[in-house]
Amino acid sequence: MIRKEREIKVIYVLVLAIFAVFLAVPIVRLLMESFIGEAGAGIENYVNVLTGKGFMKALGNSVTVSVSSALISTLLAFFMTYSIQYTNLNKKFKTVIQTLAVLPMLLPTITYGFAIIYSFGKQGLLTKLFGTQLFEIYGFNGLMFGYVIYTLPISFMLILNTMGFIDKKFMVVSRVMGDSPVQTFWQTIIRPLLGTLAASFVQCFFLCFTDYGIPASVGGEYDVVATVLYNEMLGSIPNFNRGAVVAMMMLIPSVISIALLKYLERYNMRYNRISQIELKKNPVRDGVCAVGSSLILLSVLAIFAVIFVVPLVQEWPYQVNFTLEHVQAVLNDQSLFGVYQNSIFFFFCTALIGLLVTYGAALATARSGLNGKLKGVIDAIALVTNTIPGMVIGIAFMFIFSGTALQNTFFLIILCNVVHFFSTPYLMMRNSLSKLNSSWETTASLMGDTWIKTIVRIVTPNMTSTLLEVFSYYFVNAMVTVSAVIFIAGARTMVITTKIKELQYYTKFNEVFVLSLFILGTNLIVKGILGYVIKRKEKKEN
Amino acid sequence: MLELKHVKKSYDNVTILEDINLQIKDGEIVSILGPSGCGKTTLLNLVLGLTPADSGQIIFDGKDMTNVPMEERGFNIVFQDYALFPNLNVYKNITYGLKNKPEISTKEEVDEFIELLGLKEHLNKKIEQLSGGQKQRVALARTMVMKPKILLLDEPLSALDGVIKESIKQKIKEIARDFHLTTIIVTHDPEEALTLSDKVLIVNKGGISQYGAPQEIITAPQNNFLKEFILNQLEIKRNNIFALFQQDITRKVQAV
Numbered sequence: 146m147i148r149k150e151r152e153i154k155v156i157y158v159l160v161l162a163i164f165a166v167f168l169a170v171p172i173v174r175l176l177m178e179s180f181i182g183e184a185g186a187g188i189e190n191y192v193n194v195l196t197g198k199g200f201m202k203a204l205g206n207s208v209t210v211s212v213s214s215a216l217i218s219t220l221l222a223f224f225m226t227y228s229i230q231y232t233n234l235n236k237k238f239k240t241v242i243q244t245l246a247v248l249p250m251l252l253p254t255i256t257y258g259f260a261i262i263y264s265f266g267k268q269g270l271l272t273k274l275f276g277t278q279l280f281e282i283y284g285f286n287g288l289m290f291g292y293v294i295y296t297l298p299i300s301f302m303l304i305l306n307t308m309g310f311i312d313k314k315f316m317v318v319s320r321v322m323g324d325s326p327v328q329t330f331w332q333t334i335i336r337p338l339l340g341t342l343a344a345s346f347v348q349c350f351f352l353c354f355t356d357y358g359i360p361a362s363v364g365g366e367y368d369v370v371a372t373v374l375y376n377e378m379l380g381s382i383p384n385f386n387r388g389a390v391v392a393m394m395m396l397i398p399s400v401i402s403i404a405l406l407k408y409l410e411r412y413n414m415r416y417n418r419i420s421q422i423e424l425k426k427n428p429v430r431d432g433v434c435a436v437g438s439s440l441i442l443l444s445v446l447a448i449f450a451v452i453f454v455v456p457l458v459q460e461w462p463y464q465v466n467f468t469l470e471h472v473q474a475v476l477n478d479q480s481l482f483g484v485y486q487n488s489i490f491f492f493f494c495t496a497l498i499g500l501l502v503t504y505g506a507a508l509a510t511a512r513s514g515l516n517g518k519l520k521g522v523i524d525a526i527a528l529v530t531n532t533i534p535g536m537v538i539g540i541a542f543m544f545i546f547s548g549t550a551l552q553n554t555f556f557l558i559i560l561c562n563v564v565h566f567f568s569t570p571y572l573m574m575r576n577s578l579s580k581l582n583s584s585w586e587t588t589a590s591l592m593g594d595t596w597i598k599t600i601v602r603i604v605t606p607n608m609t610s611t612l613l614e615v616f617s618y619y620f621v622n623a624m625v626t627v628s629a630v631i632f633i634a635g636a637r638t639m640v641i642t643t644k645i646k647e648l649q650y651y652t653k654f655n656e657v658f659v660l661s662l663f664i665l666g667t668n669l670i671v672k673g674i675l676g677y678v679i680k681r682k683e684k685k686e687n
Numbered sequence: 688m689l690e691l692k693h694v695k696k697s698y699d700n701v702t703i704l705e706d707i708n709l710q711i712k713d714g715e716i717v718s719i720l721g722p723s724g725c726g727k728t729t730l731l732n733l734v735l736g737l738t739p740a741d742s743g744q745i746i747f748d749g750k751d752m753t754n755v756p757m758e759e760r761g762f763n764i765v766f767q768d769y770a771l772f773p774n775l776n777v778y779k780n781i782t783y784g785l786k787n788k789p790e791i792s793t794k795e796e797v798d799e800f801i802e803l804l805g806l807k808e809h810l811n812k813k814i815e816q817l818s819g820g821q822k823q824r825v826a827l828a829r830t831m832v833m834k835p836k837i838l839l840l841d842e843p844l845s846a847l848d849g850v851i852k853e854s855i856k857q858k859i860k861e862i863a864r865d866f867h868l869t870t871i872i873v874t875h876d877p878e879e880a881l882t883l884s885d886k887v888l889i890v891n892k893g894g895i896s897q898y899g900a901p902q903e904i905i906t907a908p909q910n911n912f913l914k915e916f917i918l919n920q921l922e923i924k925r926n927n928i929f930a931l932f933q934q935d936i937t938r939k940v941q942a943v
Contacts, residue, residue, distance in 0.1 A: 475749060584770035592833060593765050593787030606774035 151594045153513040154463045157523075163502060164526050165490025167560045171541035172533070178544055179389035194390045203368040204394070207354055210285055210369065214292035215349035219342055221293070221441050222246075222300035229436035231334070231426055238435065243305075245442045247298040249449070251668035253625040253642045256452065256661040257291045258362020259654060263451040265290075268462045270451045289357035294445055296349035303348065307341040308334075312416040313424075340412030347409065351402040355395060355534030357628040361646065369626075370395050374536055378543070378632060385544070392537045403532040454666070456658040471655040472662075479655060481644070485663055488640045491555050492623045497569065499563045499619035506567075507574035508600070512586065514601040523571075531568035535628035538565050542684060543632045553635030561633060562623045570615040577611040578604070610679045617675045623670050688712055688868060689734070693862070694743035696729055699850045703729045705789055705893045707743070711886075714867040716860070718880035721890035723885065730890065731839055731873050736760045747836070763835035764869060767842040769826040771814045775823050779808040784833045802826045803865075804858060820851035824858065831862065841871045857881050877917045878924065882906070889913060 177295045182189035194200050225246055229239045249257070265269045265282045272278045311334065319329040335342075357371040364372050374395060377388035456471045457462045475481045506527075510520040543560055551557045581604065589599040605612070627642035634643040641660055646658050691709040694905060695702075705725045710719050719727045732738040734745065736757030745752045752760055771780050781801065792800075801807055804824040809817065817825065823843060830838065843859065844852050860883065863870045874880050880887045881901040889896040889904070890913075897909045907919075908914050 508918060531871070582770050584766040584768065585772065587757070587764070588766065588770040589772075589783070590758050592784030598787075603772050603774065607772075619816075 148676065150513055150515070150596065153509055153515065155618070157509045157513075157515065157519065160502060160506045160509065160523065163560070164564065168442075168526070168530065168533075170536075171545040174545045175392055175541040176539070177388050178386055179337050179393050181386055181531050184250075184439070186583050190386050190390045193388055193396070199368065200370075200373055200391065200394075202371045203370050206285075206367055206396075207369040207371070210288045210367075211350045211353035214289050214353045215346045217289070218293050218296040218300045218349045219304075219345045221417065222297055222304050222345065223338075223342065223491045224434070225301055225438050225441060226305045226308050227334075228438045229305065230311075231424060232434045234431050234435055240412070242438050242442065245446065245625030246301045249294050249445060251621060251625065251665050251672070252449075252452075252661060253627055253645065254291065254295050254356050255361055255627050255642060255645050255649075256358075256657070257288070257294050258359045259649070259657055259661075260448045260451050261287050261290055261363055263455055263654070263658075264448045269445060270454060270462075273462060276438045281517030283363055283623045284367035287365070288359060288367060288369070291363055292349075292353040292356070293486070294448065295356065295359060296352050297441075297445070298339060299352065300345040300349055303345045304338065304341055307338060307413065309453045310416060310419060311414075312419050313422045314420045317422055332683060335412040337416075340409050340414070342569035343412070344406055347402050351399055354398055354402075355536060355628065356643075357536055357631065361627075362649065363543075371536060374540070375631075378540055388540060389544070393542050395534055396532075396537055399534050399537075405529065407528070416687060431513075452658050452661050454664065472659050475656055475659045475663075481660065484644045485641060485660065488554075488624070489667065491559065494555070494621050495562045495623040496561045496616045496619040498559055499566065499623075500616050502563055503567065503574050503615055504608075504612070505570045506571055507578050511575045511578035512581075512583075512604070525680045527568045527571045530564060530566075533565070535626060536632070539629035542629075546633070553633075553638050555638050556632050557633055558638060561629050562626065564628050565626070566619060566622045570618050571656065572616075573611055573615055574608075577608060581607055594641050609682055613675045613679050617672055617679045622670050624668055626662055689749060690744075690746040691734075692744040692746065693876060694733060694745065695741045696726075696733060696738065697741060698840070702893055704733070707895060709888065709898065711869060711871065713861065713869055715886060716863050716870045716872065716884040717886045717888055718874055718884040719888045719890060720874055720877060720880040721896075725890045726893050727873050727875075727890050728841065731776045731841055731871065732766070734766045734837070734871060735762055735764050735839055761835060762837040762839060763833050764780070764839040765823070765826045765830050765843060766842065767845065770820045771822060771826060771829075773814045775814075776810070777806060777812050777814070777817070780814065780825055781806070781810075781828045781832060783829060788833075791834055797825070797832055800831050804828050817878070818848050818851075820855060823847065823855055827858065827862070831866075836869070838868050838870045840870065842873055844874065845876070852879075859883065877921055881921070889917065 179190055180186050180188065182193075225242055228234060229242060261282055263269055265279055265287075266272065267278060267279070282290075315332075315333045316329055320331050324332065355371065357375060360367075360369050360372045361375070369390065374388060377384055377391055395537075457467055457469070458465045459468050459470070498580050506523050509515060510523050534599045538561060542557065546557055585603050586599050587598065589603055590596070594602070625642065627646065630640055631643055631646060632639055639647070641664055645657050645660055648654075648660070689709075689711040691707050694704060694707040696704040707730065719730055721727045729738060733740050736752070740753060743753070747760070762914065772783065775783070782797060785797070787937055801810070804827060806821070806824055806828060809821060809825075814822065814825075823846075840859070844855060847855060858877070859870065859872070862868060872880070872884065874883075881904065884901065886898065886900055887904055888898045891912050897904060904913065905918070908918055
């Protein structure tokens with residue numbers, strides 16, 4: 146190249162350095178730890194863990210409950226997306242479905258568990274309403290319920306996205322060719338979606354398998370891999386080397402899941418163009434979809450109702466008069482509200498640093514003449530960060546940074562989150578950047594711009610929407626995650642989710658729910674503001 | 688004068704251009720014509736400095752430019768998709784380069800380009816409010832403000848239709864004549880090349896098939912490729928148009 150692109154090379158090296166120090170080294174260390182036993186290095190730990198009864202049972206439990214939840218989530222999500230894309234239901238109703246379906250994403254998973262307890266438990270809100278406890282919440286049922294709530298929004302977005310790109314004209318073709326309704330349904334909706342449905346299943350499985358928040362609250366005696374891992378590391382008799390083995394074992398299904406997802410990508414059908422057609426009038430179909438979707442959403446919302454009810458009454462379930470006492474107590478308690486304030490600052494930093502890292506990485510891959518193999522390294526990093534569960538990163542960080550100056554610093558948590566959530570925002574950035582006109586940099590440099598100047602004056606102003614989306618992605622995810630930070634957050638670096646975990650220990654559930662409300666509120670505000678800015682920008686452009 | 692001597696370029700062992708020798712005089716309009724994949728865009732990028740040559744020399748006014756970086760050569764290009772900056776309005780696009788090098792054009796000169804290209808009433812518009820022909824003229828103005836020593840145009844007419852095409856052609860000729868500006872145009876359309884330029888360079892399979900004035904190419908094609916692909920195409924067009932006008936004439940005659 147005659148163009149030197151010195152700046153982009155510097156950025157590339159910096160990005161790589163970050164992932165070397167905060168991803169590669171910790172994971173390698175984790176691997177090493179898993180082989181170190183009392184009698185020196187060897188596979189002793191693996192033998193111990195795998196032959197121990199507890200682990201295999203937990204693994205079986207994990208697989209069973211994750212598979213069931215993933216299946217249910219995907220089915221429910223398909224039903225809701227179908228209601229949106231293939232019925233003549235009222236537009237407003239569809240918007241409501243779309244908004245409510247993704248709402249649970251704005252809350253930490255650890256809250257879902259407590260919400261289930263307070264809904265279906267012996268003294269639960271719904272138990273009171275129905276007059277009897279519907280099912281035993283601790284164990285399989287509770288876990289599955291929690292996992293479904295957790296994964297439903299993700300599955301919903303995944304399927305809705307693909308469904309929007311299915312050309313509906315093929316339904317007309319199928320019908321005029323004499324297909325029966327069942328055949329039409331199969332050929333023009335299910336077939337093109339198969340890849341995505343499978344992907345949704347795998348993605349949900351992965352999320353359930355690696356989540357710690359839900360088992361932490363409603364797992365009960367039903368051990369899953371995540372609880373075993375937590376107990377090995379932070380339980381009453383910790384054994385770090387065994388913990389490392391469990392972490393490695395958790396990595397295996399994750400790697401398989403991501404490999405499967407990659408493989409399934411090729412089943413995604415591509416239509417050349419999307420044409421809108423008038424859907425057949427069918428009141429029965431519409432009615433069933435309306436009732437079904439409403440029921441699904443109502444069940445989800447019913448559970449979340451307790452988050453609003455419990456902290457706003459005197460003493461659940463005995464004194465149910467309205468009061469702001471608990472909210473006020475949290476606001477006045479510096480140990481609680483201080484954590485909230487700290488957290489906000491820290492999530493803001495996470496979003497900002499995450500933005501810079503993903504932007505730099507995406508600029509290197511989408512807008513430079515770097516060697517294809519070098520670009521491939523960043524893509525591979527994105528894939529790897531997608532594969533590694535939060536808990537595993539957290540434990541790896543614990544091994545490598547304990548005793549260093551970085552231990553118990555917000556900086557460490559920030560980088561942990563930046564690395565952990567790198568994949569999705571990076572891909573968002575890369576896609577938008579590669580859609581921008583490829584000749585801008587050349588043109589601008591002929592006009593006397595330096596590369597940095599072009600990025601500031603031309604590329605960045607045309608990326609605002611994506612930049613804001615990435616910011617909000619990082620912010621919301623940093624806010625609701627618990628699995629990674631639980632291992633590296635110290636007393637001085639408490640974030641909201643780890644505080645919630647601590648409050649659970651002292652059974653202070655009013656505070657748990659008040660903090661959850663704060664999280665929900667903050668996320669809604671951030672998403673709302675950024676969403677509004679993005680919409681206004683897009684409107685101005687059209 | 689621009690001179691290319693034994694210029695060679697290959698990507699991953701696939702030869703794109705082989706031993707290109709070429710001279711372009713000052714103020715000439717030269718079209719590079721050839722089928723897609725023949726290497727004509729690569730040739731343009733070599734002159735621009737975007738792609739380095741494997742071997743050979745590029746000499747401009749006696750100075751060896753082969754290893755001079757793109758920004759320092761003083762040439763400029765209008766890309767096929769114009770590469771206008773959508774976050775800036777028309778006027779800011781046109782004067783973009785002046786922010787970096789204010790001395791290059793005076794206010795009067797800028798106004799002259801705007802006048803010449805008929806952009807006066809569009810200056811405050813956003814890029815997406817413009818038609819294809821208007822975008823092309825903005826891109827031309829933005830490049831002309833930089834006073835390039837050579838103007839490179841990549842498929843300048845391919846995205847435009849009918850009458851607009853003819854008017855942009857006219858503008859390009861005017862600019863080259865008024866500013867005595869060497870202009871190199873890449874195109875795949877023989878009609879465009881032969882009606883727009885002083886000289887046409889026909890490229891095929893990485894080599895120069897023929898280089899000469901339009902008249903020479905029409906009257907004395909040097910090989911089969913030229914006859915079959917270039918001239919044949921023009922003849923079909925000519926016959927179709929003649930037939931069309933013939934009908935019209937016949938009808939008029941009958942009406943009388």
